[in-house]
Amino acid sequence: MYQFKRSIDLKKHLDLVRKSGKTIGFVPTMGALHSGHLSLIQAAKKNTDVVVCSIFVNPTQFNDPKDFEKYPITIEADIKKLNDVSTDIVFLPSVDEMYPEGLSDAIHYDFGDLESILEGKFRPGHFQGVGRIVHKLLDIVQPNKLFMGQKDLQQCLIVSKLLKIIGSSTELVVCPTEREPDGLAMSSRNVRLSPAARKTAVAIYQALTNLKNNFGKDLLFMESAHEAMDSLKAKGFEPEYVDILALKDDMLHPLDHPADDHTIVVAAIAAWLDGVRLIDNMVLKGKL
Numbered sequence: 654m655y656q657f658k659r660s661i662d663l664k665k666h667l668d669l670v671r672k673s674g675k676t677i678g679f680v681p682t683m684g685a686l687h688s689g690h691l692s693l694i695q696a697a698k699k700n701t702d703v704v705v706c707s708i709f710v711n712p713t714q715f716n717d718p719k720d721f722e723k724y725p726i727t728i729e730a731d732i733k734k735l736n737d738v739s740t741d742i743v744f745l746p747s748v749d750e751m752y753p754e755g756l757s758d759a760i761h762y763d764f765g766d767l768e769s770i771l772e773g774k775f776r777p778g779h780f781q782g783v784g785r786i787v788h789k790l791l792d793i794v795q796p797n798k799l800f801m802g803q804k805d806l807q808q809c810l811i812v813s814k815l816l817k818i819i820g821s822s823t824e825l826v827v828c829p830t831e832r833e834p835d836g837l838a839m840s841s842r843n844v845r846l847s848p849a850a851r852k853t854a855v856a857i858y859q860a861l862t863n864l865k866n867n868f869g870k871d872l873l874f875m876e877s878a879h880e881a882m883d884s885l886k887a888k889g890f891e892p893e894y895v896d897i898l899a900l901k902d903d904m905l906h907p908l909d910h911p912a913d914d915h916t917i918v919v920a921a922i923a924a925w926l927d928g929v930r931l932i933d934n935m936v937l938k939g940k941l
C-alpha cells in the first residue's frame with residue numbers, strides 16, 4: 654500500500670494512474686477505522702481499479718472542541734486494517750497540508766435548508782467544514798467514484814449538493830450502514846462508551862426498528878417520534894432529535910402528511926449517551 658502525506662505527491666501518482674486508463678475510487682475518513690469503513694473500501698474495490706482512502710481528523714467540522722480533542726486516533730491499527738483489505742493508497746495529510754490558508758479563512762457553500770435541519774441544527778458550522786474538506790480532497794484525488802456511508806445520510810446529501818455546486822463529475826455511491834451483532838451502527842465514537850452504556854446504546858437501533866415496523870399502521874408520525882424520544886429518555890439518553898422525514902430531490906422534508914407510493918421515508922435519530930453523541934437512521938419506506 655502506498656502512503657502519501659503530501660498532496661503534491663499523491664496528485665503526481667494519481668495522474669499516472671489516470672494516464673494508464675484506470676479508474677479511481679475514494680473513501681474519505683477520519684480514521685479509527687472499523688468494519689463500516691472497510692465495507693466502503695470493499696465497495697470501492699468492486700467498482701473501481703485503484704482505491705484511495707484518506708485519514709484526516711478535520712478540525713473545521715467540529716463545532717464542539719471537546720469532541721475534537723477526544724476523537725479517537727489509531728493510525729497504526731488503521732494502516733494495518735487498510736493493508737489487510739488490500740487498499741491501494743492511504744493519504745495521511747497534516748492540518749497544515751490541508752489548510753495552508755489557516756482554519757478561519759473559509760469560503761461559504763450554499764447548501765440551502767439542508768444545512769439547518771437535523772445535524773446542521775445541532776452542530777452549527779459542521780457541514781461548512783465537511784464541504785470545505787471534501788472539496789479540497791476531491792480536488793486532490795479527482796476520483797471517478799466517491800464512497801460514503803448511509804449512517805451519515807445528511808452528510809451524503811450535503812456532498813451530493815457540493816458535487817453539483819463545484820461542477821464535479823465524480824459519482825457519489827452511498828453504501829449501507831454496517832452494524833454490530835446487536836444492531837448498533839458501527840461508529841468510531843462507540844469506543845468512548847462505557848461497557849454499560851455500550852449495552853444501552855442498542856436502544857437507538859431498536860427505536861428505529863420500531864418506527865419501521867409501525868410505519869403505515871397509523872398516520873401519527875409525530876406521536877411515534879415523540880414516543881421514541883420518550884423511551885430513549887427513560888433509558889438514560891439525552892436525545893437531540895427523532896425525526897421522520899421524506900427524502901426527495903436530495904432534500905429531507907418534514908413528513909406532515911401521508912406518504913405517497915413513490916416517497917422514500919427515513920427516520921433519523923441523534924442522542925447523547927454517556928457523554929457520547931450517537932447518530933443513526935433507517936429507511937422506513939422505499940429504497941435509497
Ligand SMILES: Nc1ncnc2c1ncn2[C@@H]1O[C@H](COP(=O)(O)OP(=O)(O)OP(=O)(O)O)[C@@H](O)[C@H]1O
Binds near residue numbers: 688800803842
Ligand atoms: N457503520 C457504518 N457503516 C458504513 N459506513 C460507515 C459507518 N460508519 C461510518 N461510515 C462511513 O465512513 C465514512 C467515514 O466516517 P467517519 O470516519 O466519520 O467514521 P464514523 O464511524 O462515522 O465516525 P463517527 O461516527 O465517530 O463520526 C463516512 O462516509 C461514514 O458515513
Ligand SMILES: CC(C)(CO)[C@@H](O)C(=O)[O-]
Binds near residue numbers: 683787
Ligand atoms: C467525510 C469526512 C471524511 C470529512 O471529514 C467526515 O465527515 C467523515 O468521516 O464522515
Ligand code: BAL
Binds near residue numbers: 714715805808
Ligand atoms: N461521521 C461524520 C463526521 C463527524 O461526526 O464529524
